Amino acid sequence: MGKKIFKKPKAPIRKRPPNALLVPPGGIVAGFPEFWRRGHDAFPLFFAATDHLVPLVNAVLAKPIGDQLPRILHYMTAIISNSLGSLITLALNGYGHDAVRIARGMFETSVNAAYLAKHPTEVQDYLDYHWISQRRLLDYMRKDAPALFQLLKQSDIDDIDTEYAKVVPRFTSSNGKVRKDWCAKNLRQRAEAVGMGKLYPTFYKYASPVPRQLFLRIDDNYFSRSTTITF
Numbered sequence: 001m002g003k004k005i006f007k008k009p010k011a012p013i014r015k016r017p018p019n020a021l022l023v024p025p026g027g028i029v030a031g032f033p034e035f036w037r038r039g040h041d042a043f044p045l046f047f048a049a050t051d052h053l054v055p056l057v058n059a060v061l062a063k064p065i066g067d068q069l070p071r072i073l074h075y076m077t078a079i080i081s082n083s084l085g086s087l088i089t090l091a092l093n094g095y096g097h098d099a100v101r102i103a104r105g106m107f108e109t110s111v112n113a114a115y116l117a118k119h120p121t122e123v124q125d126y127l128d129y130h131w132i133s134q135r136r137l138l139d140y141m142r143k144d145a146p147a148l149f150q151l152l153k154q155s156d157i158d159d160i161d162t163e164y165a166k167v168v169p170r171f172t173s174s175n176g177k178v179r180k181d182w183c184a185k186n187l188r189q190r191a192e193a194v195g196m197g198k199l200y201p202t203f204y205k206y207a208s209p210v211p212r213q214l215f216l217r218i219d220d221n222y223f224s225r226s227t228t229i230t231f
Helices: 033-042 044-062 068-092 096-118 120-144 154-171 187-193 197-206 210-223
Strands: none
Touching (some): 096 120, 096 187, 096 197
């Protein structure tokens, strides 16, 4: 009679219920995996297109860059690409209204990139407006958040004030008001200047009221039925 060979028993196969979630270590599930397929199937062509964008963007960002304008456009491309990842994550998990806000930011960055590429003489204004924004933040903290203002280094405050004084004349109108944006043209005008004007209403006429319309719809549905609260 031959010697019996011990075999390690197979690990038991645990079958998941059809709708059960795969919970990662730590027990935290980001989003709603059960919604992913539904979200994807609602717009399959969009998600197919994003698959092709990944290698394209990686190839673009891998290119060596040198001068100031190419470097700015490089960073803008990276920002838009990163935002697209956030948009996809939100859309697949049912947060479509929040994804619209990110799409609006992507559109604005895209317009600015195209506008700067077409008007390279305005690149310095785009960069220098940073000091206008910093000074406004400084003024806000000085007035409305004095505790935070006290945490700032005096050298940093002095740097902001110095750079602000250098650039503010370029952004000041004849009536003495500092303009609210880096460009004399507003976003819609910039979009029209680069052939993207037809897309502007999509993000700023139809998309902007979405959260308010959603609330009103919820509000109407809520108050249209009798509600009784019991304890």
